Amino acid sequence: MLQEVLIAGFGGQGVLSTGQLLAYAGMIENKQVAWIPSYGPEMRGGTANCGITISDEPISSPLVTEPTTLIVMNRPSLDKFEKSVVPGGLILINSSLVDQKVTRQDLQVLEIPANRIAEELGNTKVANNIILGVLIELTGIVSLEAVVESLKKVLPARRHNLIPVNQQALEKGMQLAKEFKNKQ
């Protein structure tokens, strides 16, 4: 198993911490993991992205140049990275923020109105974890339990009261993915 995930959006959207959550979950499951941020001369409000590699084998390069999954949190990221996804790969789009369509025909694409669903859950900050829930259900990259466990590591102690709502978001995402699979 080798999964290379690229998460891309604006700085401040939690792109990097969502990636860390995924990497931690892989580590908890004793998989080989690597996480690397884009660290170009970027500023707040500019684009941010990170690559997460989760594998059964030792990881050669942590750079994700041809993602198996692309998570898109803003429009420039779709423009920039759509062409890099491997044929047959997966694109997950936060359609609350991105109104653009994927043009490639050789990919699996899911549009998730993550901010709207997060609002329904009562906390817009958990939007990323709705998408993460979709990812883990569709790809089996890591388990829900491992992601919930890694929330304890990534969130500071004073934010641990937010773990239940984050778990809800993950479960909501998994449910959406199941519905999508049933429709196919």
Add this chain to the structure above:
Amino acid sequence: MSKVLMKGNEAIGEGAIRAGCRHFFGYPITPQSELPHYLAKRMPEVGGVFLQAESETSSINMVYGAAGAGFRTMTSSSSPGLSLMQEGISYLVGAELPCVVVNVMRGGPGLGNIAPAQGDYFQAVKGGGHGDYKLVVLAPASVQEIIDMMQVAFDLADQYRTPVMLVGDGILGQMMEPVELADEVTLPEVPAKPWAASGLKGRKKPNIVNSLYIVPEDCEELNQRLFAKYDVIAAQETRWEEYRLEDAEIVLTGFGTAARIAKSVVDKARSEGIKAGLIRPITLWPFPSEVYAKAAAHANKFLCVEMSMGQMVEDVRLAVNGKKPVHFYGRSGGMVPLAKDVLAEVKKLMAGGE
């Protein structure tokens, strides 16, 4: 032991703390700034000194002062910063002062960029500053190895009274990987430093730390002493990793991040029936020449993979000594070789191409 996810730059800092380093002097520069950031927080927790100097020139001379006073001390920077430090490094060698200098390399020459590169190999292993000298140069290839190598770096520095350099690149500095950390930290034993300028303590004659040898005879004696020391280091401290080397017909080689990529190419090539192997120098100086010479007996050819226009390849050629062809594949200026491109190069070479 506990397993944590850590950035390479943070691992350099934590490794230094665990190795007993309590004096850090540095100046921020991408892609290593998480290291001073980390130590700015950690040093006060362990009663150490974190000082952000006004320049890299200052940092390295503060290291000279702390090392001269007998403390475990270090500085870190990235490529352009290391160029500024070269004079100080030469002085540290001349005064036989133990210290650790870290270079998280980026694209050059000049101001270049902040992307990962390995173009400072020559600067690290062939001098860099003025005069006849060598640095022990360590090149870890994972975040775990960074933690382990920081301990080795400080131990070798003290044991041989020499500056030790640890080189990484932007990828190793920025990436997060799992590391095993001991829960209980026992500080390592640091050898006595009777030469240190740390006060007379009842003695009549003060210790003087200096690199000025005004009489040529004395200065030649210093050079001979240094090189006698380098012979011992070369004999006892050379480190490398071998991978699937025994029956390899093509030997890939590289250090740090480039070696990780080369290693994955070895597996890919093997799965396609090509007998490939890997030599990864862990010490860039002393260079593990003998293992190349040995491999040249059964291998048909070598391929050196670097994130530069080709620097370590010269040492590989010296080690192979004309017995077999040594080819090169590299990307530079902050670009990173892709495994598929290196594999294509391997196939081309195995098919008899140049």
